[in-house]
Amino acid sequence: MFELKNVTKSYLTPKGRRYVFRNLSLSIPPGKNIGLIGRNGAGKSTLMRLLGGADIPDSGSIVTDKSISWPVGLSGGFQGSMTGRDNIKFVSRIYGAEGEAMREKVRYVQEFAEIGDWIDEPIKTYSSGMRSRVAFGLSMAFDFDYYLIDEVMSVGDAQFKRKCAEVFQEKLQQSKVVLVTHTMPEVEKLCDIVLLVRDGGIQIYEDVAEGIKAYNT
Amino acid sequence: MNSPVCPGAPLCCAVNILKPRSSFQIQKSVIFALVLREARARFGERRMGAVWTLVEPVCHLLIFTLLFSLIRGRTVAGVEYPVFVLVGMAPFLLYRNTALRLMDSLRENRSLFAYKQIKPLDTYVARVLVETCLSATVYSILVFGFAWFGFDMAVSNPLQWLITLALGLLFAFGLGMILALATHALPSIKPVIRMAFFPLYFISGVLVPASYLPQAMMPLLLLNPFLHLVELIRAEVLPHYTPVDGVSEMYVITLTVILLFIALGSYRARRLHLISTKNG
Numbered sequence: 001m002f003e004l005k006n007v008t009k010s011y012l013t014p015k016g017r018r019y020v021f022r023n024l025s026l027s028i029p030p031g032k033n034i035g036l037i038g039r040n041g042a043g044k045s046t047l048m049r050l051l052g053g054a055d056i057p058d059s060g061s062i063v064t065d066k067s068i069s070w071p072v073g074l075s076g077g078f079q080g081s082m083t084g085r086d087n088i089k090f091v092s093r094i095y096g097a098e099g100e101a102m103r104e105k106v107r108y109v110q111e112f113a114e115i116g117d118w119i120d121e122p123i124k125t126y127s128s129g130m131r132s133r134v135a136f137g138l139s140m141a142f143d144f145d146y147y148l149i150d151e152v153m154s155v156g157d158a159q160f161k162r163k164c165a166e167v168f169q170e171k172l173q174q175s176k177v178v179l180v181t182h183t184m185p186e187v188e189k190l191c192d193i194v195l196l197v198r199d200g201g202i203q204i205y206e207d208v209a210e211g212i213k214a215y216n217t
Numbered sequence: 218m219n220s221p222v223c224p225g226a227p228l229c230c231a232v233n234i235l236k237p238r239s240s241f242q243i244q245k246s247v248i249f250a251l252v253l254r255e256a257r258a259r260f261g262e263r264r265m266g267a268v269w270t271l272v273e274p275v276c277h278l279l280i281f282t283l284l285f286s287l288i289r290g291r292t293v294a295g296v297e298y299p300v301f302v303l304v305g306m307a308p309f310l311l312y313r314n315t316a317l318r319l320m321d322s323l324r325e326n327r328s329l330f331a332y333k334q335i336k337p338l339d340t341y342v343a344r345v346l347v348e349t350c351l352s353a354t355v356y357s358i359l360v361f362g363f364a365w366f367g368f369d370m371a372v373s374n375p376l377q378w379l380i381t382l383a384l385g386l387l388f389a390f391g392l393g394m395i396l397a398l399a400t401h402a403l404p405s406i407k408p409v410i411r412m413a414f415f416p417l418y419f420i421s422g423v424l425v426p427a428s429y430l431p432q433a434m435m436p437l438l439l440l441n442p443f444l445h446l447v448e449l450i451r452a453e454v455l456p457h458y459t460p461v462d463g464v465s466e467m468y469v470i471t472l473t474v475i476l477l478f479i480a481l482g483s484y485r486a487r488r489l490h491l492i493s494t495k496n497g
Binding site: 076 | 253
């Protein structure tokens, strides 16, 4: 569950301060898959980053007792001149997987992303498909209570997509997602609760169909 | 290469839940991870990267010391010239590189702040550690090399020398952080700062003893903390070297404390802004 108390978030742009949220308070009930929907620029991704702790509100607080992933499939954090293995190790170290646990993660990603001995080549030599397979596998190698997904759900070819979907289904047995998307069928399929982000405010819809209807109008 | 695996059985058991960690443990592992990454990135830039990363500064120092000993003659202030230059120039370069590297750290590590454990301060600390280790390695190589060819490389006050070196590093850290924060707010001043470090070479008395610098300018030159640091370090290594009048450790300490206070204070004030992806 998430508890937002008086959250204000703004960004300083060359033209002055722009507020995304002002004095926002709400609580999201526990044990639900959360869908964040809204128009472009409404603040969905900002809200997702706030929930994940990658960004901090100007004032107010966001409380949760759950573990939250980094955005699934994030490959921007990769260092191009480092090998795939070293990049995986880097993230493992940050998340406290040392020794045997780290080797386990590397094995898992190597197997999942099907990159074989490419794992010891620098990331910059990878094709974009390989890179995103590694990134997705890396996210799946760790267990979180909530996975943050920003748009990207499917990478690679049809066969790999199937595999991703299967692993993800399995993850959903114990974990939940926070999904940012514009594809409504995806929301219908995955989410139990919808947060509609609009005009600096957030409406919670416990009924997904109702939320989608509100988004479309 | 790999046979397509059935994603069910073998994969799911590979995953294990991680233990909760204290803030200190998290920061420790983040800095450790960043140090390794930083070093790897430095080495990985070129073929034989590890060798080049060491050979380049070794050559830089070697060429400078040899060149200037040819021009200036064999001894200065009672010491052999190559030794004299090396002793002052190596720490000066370390401080300069530290400050400049910290300045670029934010831009080069921006994408990492998507992992919530990593904060800009961690990247600063990691950079300083990597820079110091590289510098120490280069310095030891040169010291052993010089000693091999019969130069006297003994340090006369080793403990004091180490303390002054550490003090200089703290100063460079504070300076680098302030530069990083300033250039984050005003990116266009970066080239100006880079250029400003060039004359610092000459007014800090890296190549000649500070007593050779124009006496009339001394009160002004003594405002420069690098001059103090270089002179102090030389006096602690070379037994018969007397630093120029007015050089004081206290001045550098005071300046370092003030600088660190401003740096950490403005870091605290700007920390949200630093990790935000929307700007800079």
